[in-house]
Amino acid sequence: MTVGVVANPASGRDIRRLVAQASVFPTAEKANMVQRLLTAFASVGVTRALLSTDLGGISAAVLRALRGRRPGRDGGWPDVVFCDDDAITGTARDTTNAVRRMVADGARLIVCLGGDGTARVAAAACGDVPLLALSTGTNNAFPRMREATVAGLAGGLVATGAVAAETGTRRATVLHAGVADRGETALVDVCASRSRHIGSRALWHPETITELFCTFAEPDGIGLSSVAGQLCPSPRDEPEGVALTLAPPEHARWVVHAPIAPGLVVPVGVDAWRPLPVGEPVEIGLRGGVIAVDGERELELTGTETATVRLCAEGPRCVDVSAVLAEASANGLLRTENQVAQRKERQR
């Protein structure tokens, strides 16, 4: 029984650490998370784990730990196989390659460690294999901030079939943004920005944003979707999304004080909003700016190109950690009964 773990060495290091006191997620902690996942996997019967490789030190640290494990003292791990068949490019392509290899090699679960950007890339490559996205990035509206051990238990229970996928996973919606022959898929939000360049990717000037589309919007969210979360919440479990038209706060109908990044609560002007049904193509009015997906500028527009956005119901199948462990509790999947002790108790 095989699972895959892909860890992005580059997540959590962009300019938001400079402009917004975003958290720093060191390589050593990412490697520790992988090890905690392995411990959890082994405890629920996962026998083989495929791990991504990188030049950022995560896979090297796990390899060192693997070689240093003490028989009889350290708990068991699944057989660990490093996916090192593809040349490392230092780009998002590494995540795509690793996830595809894992899926092809029979992985029944893909765990990705990173931010919204990493989860987006992994989701595009994992097909129908359940995805468990853990936060080691910046905004993290999509990946949950979860203890890896607990998340690993839940993921492992889904991978082994102890908890049925119908019970333990939720189908996410995604937003497809396209212009000419280029396209990106967002897990949380797509926005149009008057910023002319991809530049340092992150968006932290909300006054440049003209339109915002969200797959879901939670009142306690972080990132651009928090704007909608405080104005027109849209639950994660419902397929419908929301579309907002933004405006300068001094002219806007609503001004939302939104945590658009860790450490950055700013007024964002909203002129209008509406539910966004699945399947409706929306043409973006902006010319010559950029399209950002999940808070990162990705597509540069020329002055004549028109971008479109469409909400799609066929997103990744995501592990619902709470639901899986509730099911485990209800069915006693993580407990056993000690007959001898019970008998002694009865005799007393």
Add this chain to the structure above:
Amino acid sequence: MTDTLSTAVSHELDGNALLDAYRTMRTIRAFEERLHDEFATGEIPGFVHLYAGEEASATGVCLHLDDRDAIASTHRGHGHCIAKGVDVKAMMAEIYGRRTGSCHGKGGSMHIADLSKGMLGANGIVGGGPPLICGTALAAKQKGTGGVGVAFFGDGASNQGTTLEAMNLASVWQLPAIFVAENNGYAEATSSTWSVAADNIADRAAGFGMPGVIVDGFDFFAVHEAAAEAIQRAREGGGPTLIEVKFTRYFGHFEGDQQTYRAGEVAYARENLDCLKRFRARVTETGQVEAARLDAVDAQVADLIDAAVEEAKAAPKPTAADLETDVYIEY
């Protein structure tokens, strides 16, 4: 409704400023490529270390600087000099060892300096620049000039005690200092993925209590944005920042380096990542600058470099009597 780009982001550049940025990057590229050719003729004394491929870093940072500010450079310093406004002809003459050079022909490639421009010097000592910047940043802070100090250094220097001590001091004193780690992948022939224990130089910033960010060094706009935030923060009293700029140098560690330690990455970078190509494509796509204006800059820069080489070759060399000048300075 079609929305136009009437509102620009505050740190975005207008057409003329974009043209200036392009001129600086093109001048660095042409300067270095010409030196690559000229060094092979044997006329240039000493070593040269070329900055080609890394132009977006020096340019993206130095565009934010003015006369209040100082920079410290590395042995690969030509790009920093040009971006900070050092005279290109004087630089070329210095590299040729001529009396008309920036340092009267006594410094050469690795010691070009022009204090009048706030260029404290290329530096043959790996990790020599960051401590100097603590000094200039302290002076700016004490005098209240609003000036900043910028230390450019490489991945090799990031492992030197001088660099780490300087970052510590800058943070303790909350100095207006910016540390720009130019990670081109190799310290001479040693891969940074092997020699930098934290793997990302930017990760070390947390240990010194300052922000550390990574930017794409092939993208002028990425560097320019990050530098804008860091420099503004420093000027306003927010303290130091570490910016790690990742890219590939197009030539060897030094001219003559056989580069047996790497293969393929330079050709890929030149074709797909090059900062000048990307800059040209984007500013013409958005209609911010016409291609003809960029072509005109290319021609002007080519003429400048031709003239610089010609004049340098014709200039006199220092004499024995020059040995005793420029040794001490009077305060």
